[in-house]
Amino acid sequence: MKRRTVEIEGLTPEEILAIPQAELQELVLCGEPIVFRAGTAEVLGEFRIAGPRLVLELAQIDGGGEGVLPTIWQLAKRYARHHRLTEVEWIVHAVNCARPNLKLRRVLERKGFVIERIQGVGDVYHFLEPLENEFARE
Numbered sequence: 001m002k003r004r005t006v007e008i009e010g011l012t013p014e015e016i017l018a019i020p021q022a023e024l025q026e027l028v029l030c031g032e033p034i035v036f037r038a039g040t041a042e043v044l045g046e047f048r049i050a051g052p053r054l055v056l057e058l059a060q061i062d063g064g065g066e067g068v069l070p071t072i073w074q075l076a077k078r079y080a081r082h083h084r085l086t087e088v089e090w091i092v093h094a095v096n097c098a099r100p101n102l103k104l105r106r107v108l109e110r111k112g113f114v115i116e117r118i119q120g121v122g123d124v125y126h127f128l129e130p131l132e133n134e135f136a137r138e
Helices: 013-017 021-027 068-082 102-111
Strands: 034-038 041-050 053-062 087-092 114-118 122-130
Touching: 013 068, 034 068, 041 068, 053 068, 068 087, 102 122
Parallel strands: 053 087
Antiparallel strands: 034 041, 041 053, 087 122, 114 122
C-alpha cells in the first residue's frame, strides 16, 4: 500500500526543499509564529536556526492524524542535513493543553520526548536530535 504524501500549504516536502534559502528564511525560518496547513491539520509553530541547530517549536496542532508530525519530522531532518546543521531541536507545547491530544503525547513519548521546563517557555515536550553529519567526513 502506497503512503499518501502529506502536503504543507499545498507543497510536497520535495517542493519545499527546492524553495530558495532566502525565501525560506524570510517566510518560515524567521523566528516568528506562523500558522500553516499540513495535510488536514492547522499548525501554529515557530522555526529558526540557532547556530548549528534547526529549532522547531510547535504551539498547536488542530486536526490531522494522517502523518503530519512524521512529515514535518522528516522534512526538518532533510533540511538540516542539506544545510549542514548538526541538530534538530523540538519544543512541543502539549503539556498543559486545555484539550490534550493523548495520541500525540503517546507518539512524542515513544519518540523519546521528555517533559522539561525551558526558561522563558515553560513546561514542554522537548527532544534534541543529533544528526549524523556526512559532510564532516568529506
